[in-house]
Amino acid sequence: MKKIFKFIIERYLKLLTKIIIRRHKPLVVAIAGSTNKTFIKEQVLVELKNEKGVRGNPRSFNTEIGLPLAVLFLPSGYSSIFKWVDVLLAGTYISVFQRNFPRILVLEMGVQRKGDIKYLLSIIKPSVAVISDLSRNFSDNENLMDEEMACLISFIPKTGKVILNIDHGRVAALEKYSKAPIIFFGKDKKADVRIKNIRRDSNGQNFDLETGNKKSQLKTELFGMHNVYALVAANVVATEIKNCLKSRPSIIKGTNKNVNRKEK
């Protein structure tokens, strides 16, 4: 009974989400990988806090039910049938009648099992994908994440953008699946957006960022290399989105010149 109920909710939410996406055609930025998704998303939202029409997943809703809820901006009904009825009614109204909708959605995409990304891509159509990390949870081999991320990267259209961490071998290896231009970020010399001179103390981390000839300094009160990557990835995404908001088609057509990129 529970399974049937869950199936109905899942499919109905999918339908509502497809309707609202088709009506408003937002630009979707997908943030995926094993970790660092929430940090990047939150950082993107911080960088774009002064822009209108940008929204991210509330909490970390990123699964087959969570992602549609994130798009529709609705809470979960958890295990209550009554709450779910409310959620679905509200979702129907939002999907069919609501006029205002964000122009940009910054969404985490979660993977728990094989086929998850394919299912999520049947709901949303991201133009930009960001992957910062692919770590294994268990001590034996598992290629689940590799295959799922390859599925996402190969989905991004030629007019879109793929943003990858070049320092992480498994992430950088996804390059071969992309038909979209790629922006590599990281400490590696080959990175388009390069991290240099990381300095750490008890107040956090400072580092330099080089994008072509442009140099800047960034700092964070957070510790760990993943937070440096999150900040940089978010910086790249935010730059792309800001340009996109100025000139809506630029990011889709891949004409933005703000950062170096590798055309595939």
Next chain:
Amino acid sequence: MSELILSPIKEMEIRTSRVFGAVSLAQGVANFDTPECIKRRAIEHIKNGDVARYSLSPGITELREAIEVDLAKRGIHYDFENEIIITAGAIEAISATLLTILDDGDEVLIPDPTYTSYQEAVKNAKGIPVLISLCEEDGWSFDEKKLEENITKKTKAILFCNPNNPTGTIYSKDQLLKILEIAEKENIYVLVDEVYRDFVYDNLDFCSIGLFSKFRKRIIYIFSFSKAYSMTGWRVGFLAADKTLAQKILARHDVLVTCAPVVSQWSALAAIEMADEDRQFFKESFNERRDLICSHLDGMKKWFTYQKPSSAYFSFPKFSKQLIKVLKNDKGNKKKYKLKDYQEKSLSWRLALELLYEAKVAVVPGQAFGNFGENHIRLCFGRSSDDILRVMVRIKEHLDNKYGEKD
């Protein structure tokens, strides 16, 4: 071979299990079950085959990442990749840390009274626990002079819980800062177990040790999901420490348990993601039960005085002069209750065992928490209101009937 003694709390629970009809407010366990959302997620992961294998030694990445985010919301910053380790409860985090930082004969300062197992954890790591009395008259506060007086060349660390068990008090920001400044000056570590951080009442400000990032190289921040999410049986917690130290502790953790139970790690992730409302409900319930237990203690002023706890779920009433007098005059029941010598000498042990065998209620003798806990008993108000009611009525009836006339 150094000898460890079984925690007096566990001893009371074992004794209680053999007493017909006994009601216990001894062990620090709430009467709530683990929230449904956590159990449901655990079952999903079991069905999906996610729990049969070891996780990486520091724990599953999703959980460590979620912990970093959760800590950051509290103003505490640690790197989940290198500085957060998922452990089998707080006690494993403490043990792994002590085993890492102590050499034979090193000393660890421990406030008195405090949680019973800390002393044994230090001894387990071949260290020597050095008890520092808290100032009861000043709300069980730290006296930094006493702290400094007890520091020797062998002192390696100070270990305490905040909020404190059994007193239910919290250390102020100033006190924590002073402790850290002394630790910095004397080059010692500061281990803080914040297992009760989510149960602070009366809108009091709770200051976490993790907020003092200036001293992060000295600090080992410890937390368990046991109390906050009613998950004592799942055995899952974590520690956070500066990278260099955390990597050393990780090696010990690997030797001790390889990794925390994987099903419990997924459940802990569910707790962070979904169980905020449950945690809040627990807190509100404990707050009501605190009032209940205090109202009963108000009716026993003849026997006890007490400070209203501001946190955790323990009351730590002190024996009145009258109670001390009648207990001293009462001949011990050494043979009858199988008292050990040190228990026979302790009034709190004698009263606790007398209450267990005669009134059929289990409490923890204050002496179990250190010498300065003597002449107190600890009552856990995490248990149901019915249990609290039954225990408090039985204690009052027992004391009034047995000692009331002698007074």
